[in-house]
Each structure stands twice: as structure tokens, then as C-alpha cells.
Amino acid sequence: MSLVLDNLKKSYREPGGGRIPVLNVARFELKTSEQVALIGSSGGGKTTLLNVIAGITTPDSGRVVIDNIDVTALNEPSRDRFRAMKIGFVFQTFNLLPAFTALENVLLGMCFAGKGTDSHRATDLLTRVGLGHRLHHRPPQLSVGEQQRVAVARALANHPSLLLADEPTASVDVANQNTILELIRDACKENNVSLLLVTHSPDVAARFGRIEKLSDFNQP
Amino acid sequence: MNLVTIALKSIKQRLLSSSLTALSVSLGVMLMVAVLIINSVVTELFNQKSFGFNLVVGPKGGDMSLALSAIYRLERSGEPLPYLYYKELQQHPAVEKAVPITIGDLTEEGEFPIVGTIPEYFELDYSYKKPFQVRGSFMKTPFDAVIGSRVAAKNGWDIGSEFKLTHGGVKDHVHEEKFRVVGVLKSTGTPNDRTAFVSIAGFWGISEHEKPLQEAISRLEKFRYTVPQSLRDQAEKEKQPKKPDAHGHNHADHAELLDEQKEVTAIFLRTKGDTGFAAIRLAGEINEDVRALAINPVPVMGRLMSLIVGNIRLMLMALTSLIIAVSAVSIFVSIYNSMSDRRREIGIMRALGARRETVFAIILAESALLCLGGGVIGLLLGHGLVAVASPIIESRAGILINPLTFEPAELILFPVLLIVGSLIGFLPGLAAYRTDVAAALSE
Numbered sequence: 288m289s290l291v292l293d294n295l296k297k298s299y300r301e302p303g304g305g306r307i308p309v310l311n312v313a314r315f316e317l318k319t320s321e322q323v324a325l326i327g328s329s330g331g332g333k334t335t336l337l338n339v340i341a342g343i344t345t346p347d348s349g350r351v352v353i354d355n356i357d358v359t360a361l362n363e364p365s366r367d368r369f370r371a372m373k374i375g376f377v378f379q380t381f382n383l384l385p386a387f388t389a390l391e392n393v394l395l396g397m398c399f400a401g402k403g404t405d406s407h408r409a410t411d412l413l414t415r416v417g418l419g420h421r422l423h424h425r426p427p428q429l430s431v432g433e434q435q436r437v438a439v440a441r442a443l444a445n446h447p448s449l450l451l452a453d454e455p456t457a458s459v460d461v462a463n464q465n466t467i468l469e470l471i472r473d474a475c476k477e478n479n480v481s482l483l484l485v486t487h488s489p490d491v492a493a494r495f496g497r498i499e500k501l502s503d504f505n506q507p
Numbered sequence: 508m509n510l511v512t513i514a515l516k517s518i519k520q521r522l523l524s525s526s527l528t529a530l531s532v533s534l535g536v537m538l539m540v541a542v543l544i545i546n547s548v549v550t551e552l553f554n555q556k557s558f559g560f561n562l563v564v565g566p567k568g569g570d571m572s573l574a575l576s577a578i579y580r581l582e583r584s585g586e587p588l589p590y591l592y593y594k595e596l597q598q599h600p601a602v603e604k605a606v607p608i609t610i611g612d613l614t615e616e617g618e619f620p621i622v623g624t625i626p627e628y629f630e631l632d633y634s635y636k637k638p639f640q641v642r643g644s645f646m647k648t649p650f651d652a653v654i655g656s657r658v659a660a661k662n663g664w665d666i667g668s669e670f671k672l673t674h675g676g677v678k679d680h681v682h683e684e685k686f687r688v689v690g691v692l693k694s695t696g697t698p699n700d701r702t703a704f705v706s707i708a709g710f711w712g713i714s715e716h717e718k719p720l721q722e723a724i725s726r727l728e729k730f731r732y733t734v735p736q737s738l739r740d741q742a743e744k745e746k747q748p749k750k751p752d753a754h755g756h757n758h759a760d761h762a763e764l765l766d767e768q769k770e771v772t773a774i775f776l777r778t779k780g781d782t783g784f785a786a787i788r789l790a791g792e793i794n795e796d797v798r799a800l801a802i803n804p805v806p807v808m809g810r811l812m813s814l815i816v817g818n819i820r821l822m823l824m825a826l827t828s829l830i831i832a833v834s835a836v837s838i839f840v841s842i843y844n845s846m847s848d849r850r851r852e853i854g855i856m857r858a859l860g861a862r863r864e865t866v867f868a869i870i871l872a873e874s875a876l877l878c879l880g881g882g883v884i885g886l887l888l889g890h891g892l893v894a895v896a897s898p899i900i901e902s903r904a905g906i907l908i909n910p911l912t913f914e915p916a917e918l919i920l921f922p923v924l925l926i927v928g929s930l931i932g933f934l935p936g937l938a939a940y941r942t943d944v945a946a947a948l949s950e
Contacts, residue, residue, distance in 0.1 A: 334949070343858060343944045364862050371860020382855045382948065386520035394508045399860035404508045441859070 289449055289481035290317035290340065295349035297332075297339055298507075308507035309335050310346070315504055319448070322472060322482040324492035327501030333485045336501070337451045340483070341374050342366035354448050371400035375442030375480065377471065379454035381434045383426040389413055389437045390422040396444040412440040416470055432463035436470060443474055450475055452484040456491055468494060510865065514872035517852075521845060528838045529881035535831035536885025536920060541892045542823045543914040545900070548907075549816055552579075552697070553808045559631030559638075560606070560775040561786035562801045564588070564596065564793060570802040571811055577773035578804055579698050580610060580620040588799055589723070589730050590769030596776065601789045603779045606631060607771035609710050612672040614703050615681050617662045619655075621672050622702050623710025629653070631775060633695045642666070643690035649709035653690040655700040657907055664688055670703070674715060682713050700907055707771075711764050720745050723768045730798050738767055776801070831927070838877055839931040842870065846938045853939050854947025867936040874932025878924040886917060 297310035309332040317323055327333045338344040340351055342358050351358045353373055361369060370376075383392045393409040413422055416436040418429075426434050435455060442450055452471055456464040468491060475482040484495070492498045518525040558578070565573040566585035576584035587609070597605040609623035622628075626645040632638050643666045645653055654664055664670065668688045674680040686705050694700055710716060718726070720742035724734050778785040786803065793801035853866050861869075894910035901907055 335945075338945045338948075341858070343948075364864075367857070367860050367862045370858075376858055378858075378948070382851075382858070384516075384852060384855060386516045391508065391516070395513070395856070396859045398508045398513070399856065399862075399865065445860075 289319045289321065289354060290483070291315070291350070291352040292340070293350040293352065295339065295351065296347045297335055297344065298347055310339065310505055311507045312336070312349070312505050315499075317449070317481050317483060319481055320476070320479045321497065322475060322495055323484070323497045323499055324495035325483060325485045325499050325501055326487060326489070326492045327485075327505075329487065331501050332505060332507065333501055334453055336505070337376075337453050337483070337485060340449075341376060341451055342370050367399075368401060371396070372402070372445050373448050375445070375447035375450040377435070377438050377442045377450065377452040377455045379457045381426070381438040381458070383434055383437055383441075385426050388423045388425050389418055389429065389433075389440075392426070392437055393441045393444050396441045400445045402445070409440070409444060412443055413437065415474070416440050431459050432466065435459055435463070435467050439467070439471055439474060443478060443480070446478065447480055449481045449483070452482065454485055454487065456486070456488070464491070510868050510872050511876070514869050514876055517849075517869070517873050518876060524841050524845070525877060528834075528841045529877050529884065531834035531837050532831065532878055532881025532924070533885035533888055535827060535834045536882045536924070537888035537892055538830055539824075539827040539920065540886055540889025540914075540917055541896065542820070542827055543916050544889070544893050544910075544912050545896075545908060546820045546823070547914045547916075548909075548912060550812065550820075553812050553816060557635035558775075558804060559633060560604075560777045561783065561803065562776040562778070562790055562793075563773055563804055564776060564799050564801045565773040567797065567800050570800065570807045573773065573800060573802055574804045574807045574811075576610065577608065577775075578808075580622070580702060581698075584610065584772050586726075587770035587772050588774065589726055589732065590766050590771055591727065591732050592730055592799065593771050593774050594766070596774055596793075599789070601778050601785045602776055604631070604777040606775045607707060608773050608775070609707060609716075609770065610772045612674060612682070612710075612713075614658065614662070615671045615673050617658065618673070619658045619662075619701050619703050620698075621710070622704050623707040624704055625707055628704065628775070631777060633697050633699055637695070639695070639699070640693040641690040642693070643688075645690055646704070646706040646709075647689065649706045649712055650684065650686050651689040651706050651709070652686040653692060653704045654688055655692050655702045655704075656694040657700040658703050659688075659691045665691065672705075672713070682715075684709070684713050696907075701901070711769050717764045717768045718770055720768065726770075727767055732767075734767070738765070834881070835878070835927050835931050838874060838928075839934070842874055842877075842932065842935045843938070846870075846935050849939075850942055850947040851950050853942045854944045854950075857942065857944040858948060863940045866942070867940040870936035870939045871929055871932040874935070875925055875928035878928030878931070879921065882920055882924040886920070889917075 292312045292315040295310055295312040298306040298308040301307055325333060335344060339346050346359060358366060358369060384395065387395060390409055390413060393412060394404045394406065397404045410422060413419060416439055418433060418436055421429060421433060429437065455471060456467050459467055471482065486492055563573060563577045565577055566588060568585045572582055575582040593605060593607045596602055604627060606625060606628045610620060612621040613619060614621060629639040629645050641653060659665060666688055669685045671685055672682045674682055686709060692699060720738065724738060724742055727734050778789055790801040790803065793799055856866055890910050893908055897908040897910055
């Protein structure tokens, strides 16, 4: 099993002192290499769920188990290292660093994993997403679609076992939506990476064999 | 890719503000380096611990003034001493060597001080166990000259070159007599480098360098020397009006001067024995008399250093330290202000797996790099500033400063800058450390 969420709860403090519950997931599982589309309404806690899975946000209670490791039991530095090595993240707004070239953005992910950088692999990944000719271009010099491809290559740089994609096609045009989506799915398939893709688009979700509505398993 | 390259990328991303902050550091360091170099040269020059002589004897007056005129040739001296006084000291049982000098004129070209002396001057070490080395020879005939290395370099003179003197440094009053260079001194790092030495006999032989007999007689009387009647008669004759020559000079057809008419500006004395007691005793003896002043230049110049130069140095160092501190504050403000713009960038790095300590270290490295980069540029600019300023300092103060002089204290600047950079980066680094990743990513 690649991902297990067990009795996961997360709430945020209100300005008045109370707490707003956002997540209450009794059980959620994702098998190795499985690809799941997660749909939900805006403000429904989709991004919070991804952040909790990635160890960016700590839950109030419950467990997040990835590759049989309880991420919630790790201390913060170990969680950071685990995230760098086991989880790939593709954001809606790409989140590339503008001062770094496409190649450097991919190498940056490797750098934080502490395994050393592998320019050859980074180049290979970028070539596979169709950016072999754009290695030394910085994000502002790339189209929106190209930027998201760089983000995909970066997410795969450290051989993750789980890829979290937060509305990866929301910022790209329709023509690029399909390309990006297929790119992510194919890359995950090729590398045996489990994929949890958050979207609000039924069309995007329809391409997945397994579609989960957040409201079905999250009762905050 | 490592933390330093990431920090460099961040600096590059904000090139203008980074350049301006690094520039402010470099300006502070530039001034600091210039002050250090100039200070070290001045300290070395005026803090010379030994000379090839024990005493300098000159006219009564200030001891510092005597040292500055006789050794450093930076000041005009008081009324010269009679040559007979030099002869008297030469015969003193405590004196091993007595060397007279006359100063006052300058080279027409380059305006370097002229020192009229005898070849024995060069037998006195210019510093402790450092004898003069000359290419060519020392003065043999009255119009021979030996020039310092700086004079040779700046005026392009070499053995065989000829030059004229300006009388008392007055530009349009050039003596007719020409001196010929017979030797060029190797660099000594002392005022000798920027001095043109001429034979004292030649110096006396120049028109207008002879003291009018009546004045000479009155000076001799002050020094309690017996004035021969023949000299008084000659002085009476001199009172008779004479036809001036083409240059307005009224001299006795270059007739050889009488010893009574000769004068010396100062006398360098080396006493017998090594203990220094002889010098102290002799100085006491000379100073008890009203005729002349004897000084040991080492403590005199040491006093100048501590009273004036030392305080100026302290003030300049404090000023440049303040400039660096102001630069440090500007770097702090620049980096700290950029932190709000960089929250997302930091959030991305953290989301990619960067630890809190990593982003803290990146900000620290950025700050340290700005300081060190500014420091390196400042170091080069500092030497450049010295290169620009040295001819001005040389012409105004007569102090030679080599822009390539490396002051070991310059090395201390870099660890200091590294510490300052780390301190500056600490608070912005802490802000990066505390960044809420989820909040930063949602911005």
C-alpha cells in the first residue's frame, strides 16, 4: 500500500478562539502505482489534505502512512527529508523559482533530498517531458504549459513513490490540459508512482479509473 | 547545486539592490583598506626604530621640527649652523663620525629636495644594519649627484643625467649650475628615495649659497668663534657696491668660499661605542649650550606618532568602521525587506524538502556573500584609491606609498565581514526559518 490515511483530523483556529474542523478522514487508501482523482468543492479541504499528506501541515490527530512509514510520527527534519525523497508535488501555479533555469529547478528538488544532484537524470527528465531544448531557459522565458512540464519533471526527480498534484491543469489552456494530464499519468505509470490528483474539473476526473469525492470520506 | 549557488542565484535575482548593498560595503572596505595601507606606511616611516646615526644636531628650536627637516625633509629648518661648528663637533672625542647636510633647494624637475652632503653620508646605514646600495658611484667631484630611486623613476634620470636646482624651492629662480648624476640609490623605503644628494662642495659653490660676510661674522660671534681681522677687512670691502651679473646675482665670481662663510643645515653624529650612553651625554652637552640642539630622532618621531599620527589613525579607523556599520545596516534592511517578497520562494523550497535550517543557511550565505563580495571589491578599490592618492600624498607630504603594499590587517577584514554578514543575515534567516509553508504557498 502506497498511502494510508487513518483517523486523520485537522482543524484551524478561528480568530475568536474556536476551531474550524477541515479534515476528518476515517480511512483512505491508495495502492502502489494507483492513480486517483480527488474532486471536491472549493474550500472543502483538498489542499489541506495534500499538505497533511506531504507533511507540510501536521494533523491534529491520526496517521499518514506512506510506504509503511508513519509520516506523522516523524519529527520535522525527518518529515522534510522524507517529503524530498518520497513525495513529488505538482502545484496549480507550478511554483518554479524564477531565478533558476528549467534544469536548475529540477536539480533544486534533488539538492534538498540530500542525495546530491544528478544533472544527467534532470536533463533526461526534462527531455522526456519535451523540454530538451529548453534546459537553460528560466520560467519567465517558458510558456505556461512548459512551466508545468518543468514542475512535473521536478516532482519526479527524486524517484518518489507518491505524486501529489494540486489542480495541475487549472492554470493552463484546454489544449495544454490534456498534454499535462497525460504527461503526469504516463510518467507515474512508467515510474510506478502512485498519483493523487486533486481537481475540480469533472472532465479531468473522468479520465481516471478511480474517482473519489472528498466529501464522501471527509466528514469534518 | 549547493546552498552557495542557491544564495548566489537569489543575489542575482535582485541584482540591482544586491549590487547597491554590496557597493555600500565595498566603499566602507575601500576606505578602511586605504587607511590601513597609508597608516602602515606612515607608521613605518615615522616609527623607524633606528638610524645609522645616534644624534641629529641643528639650530635651536623644536626637536620635531629638526627631525622633520633633517631626516624627512618635510619642513624648512631654522637658521643654519656655521660650518666651523661642524668642524668642532667632528673633533669631539665622543664623535666617531660627523656628516653635515645642507637642505633648502629643490630639483627643477619634479621638485625633489636637494641634500648637499659628503660621501660619508652613505656610510651611515639608512636603517638598522641596512647600508645604502648604489648603482654607479658616490659623489667624487663638486658637481656630482647621487639620486634616490624615486627621483630616478619619476624624473626618468639615470647615470649621466644632468639637472638644475631651484633656489629655496622658488620655481622661477633656477640656479645656473648643473649637477650630473653619478649614482642611483637602491630603494630604501625612506625619505632618501625622494632625495637628490649633491656634493656639499658643489652646493656651497652655487651662487647665492654663500653667506654675506657681515652676516657670517655676526653668526660666528654668536657661536663664540674668534673672527680673524682679515675677514672683517674683507667684509668691509664687500660693503662696496658691485655691478650685478646678468642674472642679478652679486657674488664674488664663484670664488671658493671661506670656511667662515659655509653653513650646514644639520649634522648627523655617530658616537663612539654601542651603548648609547655616549650619545646621551653628548646630546646633554650640546643642549646645555645655547648654540645648537641635539636630538635622538627615535623618541622624537615616536612622540609625533603617538600625539598626532596615532590619533588621526584612530579617528580614521573609527570613521571607516562606522561606514562599514552603516553598510551592514543597509544590507540588513535590504535583505529583511526582501523577506516578505520571498516568503513564497521559501515556501516552495520547504515544500520541495528543504529543512528550516537549510533556508536559514541560504539567507545567511546570501548575506555573507554580499559582505564578502563587497569586501573583495572594496579591497581592490582600496588599493586603487591608494594608487590614485599616492602621487597627491607624495607631492603634498613627501610620503611615498606603494599601492601594492599589503597590510596584514587587511586579512582580518574578511573574517570580520563574514561575522558581520552572518549577524546581518540572522534575523532575516530566522524569518525564513519560521515561514509557515502552507501559508506561504497559498499566497
